[in-house]
Amino acid sequence: MRNLLFTVLIFSYSSLIAQKATVQGVIKGSGNPIEMVAVQLHGNGQSFGAYTDEDGSYTLENIPYGSYQLHIQLIGYISIEESLNVDEPMETLNFTLQEDWLDLEQVVITGTRTSKKITRSPVMVNLIDKETLRNVQACNLSEGLRFQPGLRVETDCQTCNYTQLRMNGLQGGYSQILINGRPIFSPLTGLYGMEQIPANMIERIEVVRGGGSALYGSGAIGGTVNIITRLPQSNSYDIGYTYQNISGAADHQILGNATAINTSGTAGATFFVNKRSREWYDHNNDNFSELPSLENNSFGANFFFQPTDHQKLEASISSLNEYRYGGEMTEGPAHLAQQSEERTHRVLMANVDYQINFNDDNSSFIAYLAGQHTGRDHFTGILPDDSVDLVNYLADPPYGTSEVITLQGGLQINHCFTNFFGTDNVITFGGEYIDDRVNDVIEAYNYLIDQETKNLGLFLQSDWEISNQLSLLSGLRMDQHNLVDNIILSPRVSFMYRPRPNTQFRFTYSTGFRAPQAFDTDLHIAFAGGGVSRVFLDPDLVEERSQSLSASINYDRAVEKFVAGFTLEGFHTFLRNAFYLESVGEDNFGEVFMKQNNPGGATVQGATLELRANYNQYFKLEGGYTIQSSLYEDPVVNIDGLEARKEFLRTPDHYGYATLSFLPDRKFNTAINLVYTGPMLLTHFAGAPEQTEDAYKTSDPFTELGFRSSYTFELPGIDTGLELFGGIKNITNAYQNDFDSGKNRDSNFVYGPAAPRTYFIGLRIKSL
Structure with a gap:
C-alpha cells in the first residue's frame, strides 16, 4: 500500500x-x-x-x-x-513586425489621463507631432492646428488678427486648450494665445473631439486640445532661422532647442527659445494693415527628476512676450493713428506634477499645480471726425489694461483591478480646483470686465477592458461653479469594440455645461460702423447645457510595404439655452451686442472622414473632410434691422485638409499641404466706402495650397546635420480681395486664409 x-x-x-x-x-x-x-x-x-x-x-x-x-x-x-x-x-x-508608419501604436494620455495606445483608447485621439508642424512650416500653434480633421482655425479681426479654434462646428469657447494636461488657457489668453505659443515649444498635440472623458472640465463640449511641450529624451540641440516674405512684408524667426540628461537617465531638462519679428502688411493699398506687425520673444524649460523607479517629478515654465500693432500704418503713439489696435502681452505659465507608483505599479498617486499670469496693455481706438469729440478723445484716449491670473491644483488616484470579473479595470478618482480672474478695463469707454470664476470639480472614471475586444470607459464629473446656482453632474461614457486588432468601433455619449460668463471672443473690442463694438452679458444669462453623441469606425490595413486606413465619425450635439450674440443697437461709442440664451437651443451635427496611407515610408498621405450643419432653433438677430437667421455665423458646412510627404531617404524631404474651406455666412456692417448699408454675405469657398522641401547635409565627425529648406505658403494667393478700406472699416468682416502668398527659406543646425 x-x-x-x-x-x-x-x-x-x-x-x-x-x-x-x-x-x-x-x-x-x-x-x-x-x-x-x-x-x-x-x-x-x-x-x-x-x-x-x-x-x-x-x-x-x-x-x-x-x-x-x-x-x-x-x-x-x-x-x-x-x-x-x-x-x-x-x-x-x-x-x-511591420513598421508603424501611421503611428498606430503611439501612446496618448489625453483620452483617459493614463498612458494608452491609440488603438486601445475608448476615446478617439488624434495626434499632431513636431515633424508635422515642421512639414507644414507652422510658426505657432494656430498654424499647426489647421491640419487636423474636424478642426478649423480662423482669423476674426482685420486689425489685430486674433484667431479662434472651431471643433466640430463649435466656436472657440466650446473647446478646452490644455498645456501639459492643465487648463491654464484663460478666456482672455484664448484670444491671442494660439499665435503666442511657438511651434518649437511643442512636442506633440493630442486632440480629442467631443467630451468623451469625464476627467476634463465640463466646458470641453466641442473637444480638448492638449499641448505636450518638449520633453527631455536624449542629449540634443536644434538651432534654426527662417525668413518669410509675405507679399513684400518681411518676417524673421530665430529658434533654438537644447536637451540635457544625466548619465543615469534620472534627471534632465529641455529648453526652448523663439524670437519673431514680422512687418505689417497692407493688401488693398489703403495704408491700413491687414496683417499687424508682430514682435514675439518666448523662452522656457521643462524638467524632470526621477529619484526612484517608482517616482517622478516634472516641472515646466514658459514666458511668452508679444507686441502687436494693426491699423493705420504710421509711426507714433497709437491714439494718433486714424484707427488702430495695439497690444502688449506678458504671459508666464508654469506647472509642477508629482507621481508615485506603488502596489507593484498597479496604483499611482498624482498631485499637480499649474498657473498662468497675463499682463496686458492695450489700445483700441478710432479718431473722431467731429472736432469737439476729437478734443475729448485726445484728452482721454482709450488705453486700457488687463490682468489675468489662473490657478489650478488637483489630486488624482489611479488603481488597476487586475481581476475585475477576470479582466483589468483602471479606476481613476480625483478632484481639482480652478480659480480664474479677469480684469479688463478701458475707462474712456466705461468698459469693465471684472470676472472671477471658481470651479471645484470631482471626477470618477472606470476604464474597463471587458475583454480583448470590448472596452468601456464610463465616468461622472461633479462641478460646483460660483456663477451657477446648482451643482452640475456630467455623466460620460465611451464604448469600444475591436473585432480585430486593426479595427475599432467607438460610441460616445457626454454631457457638459458652460457657465454664464465672458469667453474668448466676448472680450474682443472690434471696429464697426465708424465706432467700436462691445459685448455685454445679459443680466438674466443662465448656464448653457449640452448633450453630445458620436460614433466612429477606425480601420487600418498593413502589408509588407504599405499601410492604409480610414476613420469615419458621425457627431451630434444639442445645446440647451445656447449662448448667442444679439445686436441691440448703438450707444455713444458704437455697436452693442448682448450675450443671451436662445430659448430653443441649437443643434450641431455632421460627419468627418479621415484617410491615411504610407508606402514604405517614401510617401505619407493624410487627409480629412467634414460635412456639418450648425443651427439655432430660434432665429437670431445678428444685425439690428436685418432678418434674423438660424445659421451660426462664420461656420462653413464643409471643410477639410490634406498633407502629402515624400521621403526618399533620411536627407531629403518634400511635403505638400492643402486646406479647403467652404462658403460661410458673414455679417457686414456699413461704414467703409465700399459698404454703404448693413448686409449679410456668403463667402466664396477657398483652397490654400503650400509646399516645403528640405535637404540635410550630414557633417562627419561631429554628429551634426545642416538642413536647408524652403517653400511657398498659399501658392495660388487665395486671399480675401474684398476687405473694407479706411478707418471706418468693419474689422470683423474678414475670412479666408490668414495670409497671402508667402515665400520662405531657412536653415537648421541639429544634432543627429
Whole structure:
C-alpha cells in the first residue's frame, strides 16, 4: 500500500512537470532581427514576459499548459495580438513586425489621463507631432492646428488678427486648450494665445473631439486640445532661422532647442527659445494693415527628476512676450493713428506634477499645480471726425489694461483591478480646483470686465477592458461653479469594440455645461460702423447645457510595404439655452451686442472622414473632410434691422485638409499641404466706402495650397546635420480681395486664409 501511494505521488508530480512548456522564437523586421521587443503572455491569472536579445531571440519558460493571449510590441512597430493554446512541451513561434508608419501604436494620455495606445483608447485621439508642424512650416500653434480633421482655425479681426479654434462646428469657447494636461488657457489668453505659443515649444498635440472623458472640465463640449511641450529624451540641440516674405512684408524667426540628461537617465531638462519679428502688411493699398506687425520673444524649460523607479517629478515654465500693432500704418503713439489696435502681452505659465507608483505599479498617486499670469496693455481706438469729440478723445484716449491670473491644483488616484470579473479595470478618482480672474478695463469707454470664476470639480472614471475586444470607459464629473446656482453632474461614457486588432468601433455619449460668463471672443473690442463694438452679458444669462453623441469606425490595413486606413465619425450635439450674440443697437461709442440664451437651443451635427496611407515610408498621405450643419432653433438677430437667421455665423458646412510627404531617404524631404474651406455666412456692417448699408454675405469657398522641401547635409565627425529648406505658403494667393478700406472699416468682416502668398527659406543646425 505504501509503495502504491508513493508511485501515485511520483506519477502526479511527473505529470505536473510535464504540463509546463517553453515558448521561444525569433522576431524580425524587414528581414533583420529586432532587439528589445517585449513578448508577453497573459492568461489563467498569470503573466509571463521576456525581451528579445540582439539576435531577435526570446524564451519564455515554465509556462503551464492552457490558453493565453500573446502580445508582441515595440515602439515604432505595429503590435501583434493573438490567442495561443500552449499544449506542447516546446512551442516555437517566429514573427515579423511591420513598421508603424501611421503611428498606430503611439501612446496618448489625453483620452483617459493614463498612458494608452491609440488603438486601445475608448476615446478617439488624434495626434499632431513636431515633424508635422515642421512639414507644414507652422510658426505657432494656430498654424499647426489647421491640419487636423474636424478642426478649423480662423482669423476674426482685420486689425489685430486674433484667431479662434472651431471643433466640430463649435466656436472657440466650446473647446478646452490644455498645456501639459492643465487648463491654464484663460478666456482672455484664448484670444491671442494660439499665435503666442511657438511651434518649437511643442512636442506633440493630442486632440480629442467631443467630451468623451469625464476627467476634463465640463466646458470641453466641442473637444480638448492638449499641448505636450518638449520633453527631455536624449542629449540634443536644434538651432534654426527662417525668413518669410509675405507679399513684400518681411518676417524673421530665430529658434533654438537644447536637451540635457544625466548619465543615469534620472534627471534632465529641455529648453526652448523663439524670437519673431514680422512687418505689417497692407493688401488693398489703403495704408491700413491687414496683417499687424508682430514682435514675439518666448523662452522656457521643462524638467524632470526621477529619484526612484517608482517616482517622478516634472516641472515646466514658459514666458511668452508679444507686441502687436494693426491699423493705420504710421509711426507714433497709437491714439494718433486714424484707427488702430495695439497690444502688449506678458504671459508666464508654469506647472509642477508629482507621481508615485506603488502596489507593484498597479496604483499611482498624482498631485499637480499649474498657473498662468497675463499682463496686458492695450489700445483700441478710432479718431473722431467731429472736432469737439476729437478734443475729448485726445484728452482721454482709450488705453486700457488687463490682468489675468489662473490657478489650478488637483489630486488624482489611479488603481488597476487586475481581476475585475477576470479582466483589468483602471479606476481613476480625483478632484481639482480652478480659480480664474479677469480684469479688463478701458475707462474712456466705461468698459469693465471684472470676472472671477471658481470651479471645484470631482471626477470618477472606470476604464474597463471587458475583454480583448470590448472596452468601456464610463465616468461622472461633479462641478460646483460660483456663477451657477446648482451643482452640475456630467455623466460620460465611451464604448469600444475591436473585432480585430486593426479595427475599432467607438460610441460616445457626454454631457457638459458652460457657465454664464465672458469667453474668448466676448472680450474682443472690434471696429464697426465708424465706432467700436462691445459685448455685454445679459443680466438674466443662465448656464448653457449640452448633450453630445458620436460614433466612429477606425480601420487600418498593413502589408509588407504599405499601410492604409480610414476613420469615419458621425457627431451630434444639442445645446440647451445656447449662448448667442444679439445686436441691440448703438450707444455713444458704437455697436452693442448682448450675450443671451436662445430659448430653443441649437443643434450641431455632421460627419468627418479621415484617410491615411504610407508606402514604405517614401510617401505619407493624410487627409480629412467634414460635412456639418450648425443651427439655432430660434432665429437670431445678428444685425439690428436685418432678418434674423438660424445659421451660426462664420461656420462653413464643409471643410477639410490634406498633407502629402515624400521621403526618399533620411536627407531629403518634400511635403505638400492643402486646406479647403467652404462658403460661410458673414455679417457686414456699413461704414467703409465700399459698404454703404448693413448686409449679410456668403463667402466664396477657398483652397490654400503650400509646399516645403528640405535637404540635410550630414557633417562627419561631429554628429551634426545642416538642413536647408524652403517653400511657398498659399501658392495660388487665395486671399480675401474684398476687405473694407479706411478707418471706418468693419474689422470683423474678414475670412479666408490668414495670409497671402508667402515665400520662405531657412536653415537648421541639429544634432543627429
